[in-house]
Amino acid sequence: MDRAEHFHSPAEGASKMSVTVRSLAEFRALLSDLPGPDAEAAAAAAAREPQLTKPPGSLGRLEDLAAWLAAWQGRHPARLDSVRACVFAGNHGVAALGVSAFPASVTAQMVANFKAGGAAVNQLCRAVGAELTVTALDLDRPTADFTKGPAMTEDEVVAALNAGLEQVTTAPPDALCVGEMGIANTTSAAAIALALFGGSPMEWTGPGTGVKGEALSHKARVVADGVTANTADAPDGLEVLRRLGGRELAAIAGAVAGARLARVPVVLDGYITTAAAACLEAARPGSLDHCVVAHASAEPGHGRLVEKLGKRAILDLGMRLGEGSGAVLAAGVLKAAAACHAGMATFAEAGVADKPAAEEA
Numbered sequence: 618m619d620r621a622e623h624f625h626s627p628a629e630g631a632s633k634m635s636v637t638v639r640s641l642a643e644f645r646a647l648l649s650d651l652p653g654p655d656a657e658a659a660a661a662a663a664a665r666e667p668q669l670t671k672p673p674g675s676l677g678r679l680e681d682l683a684a685w686l687a688a689w690q691g692r693h694p695a696r697l698d699s700v701r702a703c704v705f706a707g708n709h710g711v712a713a714l715g716v717s718a719f720p721a722s723v724t725a726q727m728v729a730n731f732k733a734g735g736a737a738v739n740q741l742c743r744a745v746g747a748e749l750t751v752t753a754l755d756l757d758r759p760t761a762d763f764t765k766g767p768a769m770t771e772d773e774v775v776a777a778l779n780a781g782l783e784q785v786t787t788a789p790p791d792a793l794c795v796g797e798m799g800i801a802n803t804t805s806a807a808a809i810a811l812a813l814f815g816g817s818p819m820e821w822t823g824p825g826t827g828v829k830g831e832a833l834s835h836k837a838r839v840v841a842d843g844v845t846a847n848t849a850d851a852p853d854g855l856e857v858l859r860r861l862g863g864r865e866l867a868a869i870a871g872a873v874a875g876a877r878l879a880r881v882p883v884v885l886d887g888y889i890t891t892a893a894a895a896c897l898e899a900a901r902p903g904s905l906d907h908c909v910v911a912h913a914s915a916e917p918g919h920g921r922l923v924e925k926l927g928k929r930a931i932l933d934l935g936m937r938l939g940e941g942s943g944a945v946l947a948a949g950v951l952k953a954a955a956a957c958h959a960g961m962a963t964f965a966e967a968g969v970a971d972k973p974a975a976e977e978a
């Protein structure tokens with residue numbers, strides 16, 4: 618299937634496109650034909666970096682991030698005028714099994730809070746200069762209890778993937794932060810991680826919003842039961858997403874894939890977001906090359922998940938909030954990296970000696 622089939626140019630402007638899929642198979646095909654990094658933009662960044670007025674390597678990871686942004690935007694220097702945080706919300710059948718410290722009704726209440734501007738992510742977006750979109754996905758219809766069978770039907774997962782694709786591809790920003798809100802979704806994330814990477818249920822199961830003691834052991838049993846009930850025939854990453862994920866996790870997967878198609882670098886938030894993204898990597902290795910992990914979540918399984926993906930978190934602030942909070946903070950670091958790379962004077966421009974003292978005549 619040709620990827621161009623999914624690009625629709627709305628009448629109002631050729632620069633806008635919108636990507637949708639009709640089936641999981643179409644989404645899988647989309648992943649098989651993703652654009653790679655732009656070699657010219659990467660080469661231009663690599664050529665400029667050593668000319669900037671600083672000792673070589675002294676901006677540490679900011680240097681790598683500036684080059685990474687240019688390569689994935691396909692533009693040098695990278696531009697970060699518009700950063701969008703997309704928060705997706707969903708409700709989970711397993712919430713009824715007592716796996717969260719909070720009731721499922723909090724998902725909708727927090728969506729209202731995001732819309733009213735009262736959540737942490739609202740303040741972080743203001744502080745960093747990012748726009749926020751909040752997409753509530755059928756909150757009145759929780760996914761099915763995945764200890765009994767698949768969490769979602771094919772139609773349900775495809776609708777959620779499309780919701781994510783649409784948030785990015787209709788009017789792509791310069792960079793995308795993805796996050797989520799969904800009571801019980803750390804149970805879903807743990808089940809996905811166990812299905813994709815194996816190990817013991819307890820290794821992937823953590824407190825989430827604050828579950829501990831016997832309730833935590835019960836949560837790990839729910840995770841194990843979900844995997845047992847859903848993975849008999851070795852499903853691929855997208856089937857794992859359908860069977861053990863939730864609508865907000867599927868929307869995240871859609872947004873991450875849509876960003877790749879639209880040349881938008883992505884910042885992944887915490888445990889749940891990374892687990893959703895891991896389904897793409899499992900379905901098609903390399904699918905997350907345009908993504909960075911924002912922060913090391915305090916949820917214990919996150920570090921292991923990030924390592925499995927071969928990534929390294931940008932920040933480590935002991936956060937475990939979700940709702941895109943870590944991603945938005947890390948976008949501030951990306952903005953700083955891009956500003957240094959584009960705005961610093963070169964040694965020649967500033968008349969600063971560009972050699973270590975020993976090499977001078």
Ligand SMILES: O=C(O)c1ccc[n+]([C@@H]2O[C@H](COP(=O)([O-])O)[C@@H](O)[C@H]2O)c1
Nearest residue numbers: 717799801802803825826887888914939
């Ligand atoms: O981002 C994280 O790493 C993270 C870690 C723990 C909890 N959360 C948030 O807390 C909710 C899920 O926790 P729980 O206990 O209901 O599974 C959901 O709304 C997430 O955004 C998020």
Ligand SMILES: Cc1cc2nc[nH]c2cc1C
Nearest residue numbers: 719723798826938939940
């Ligand atoms: C209050 C609250 C806020 C959140 N934000 C993201 N997940 C959350 C979970 C709870 C419980």
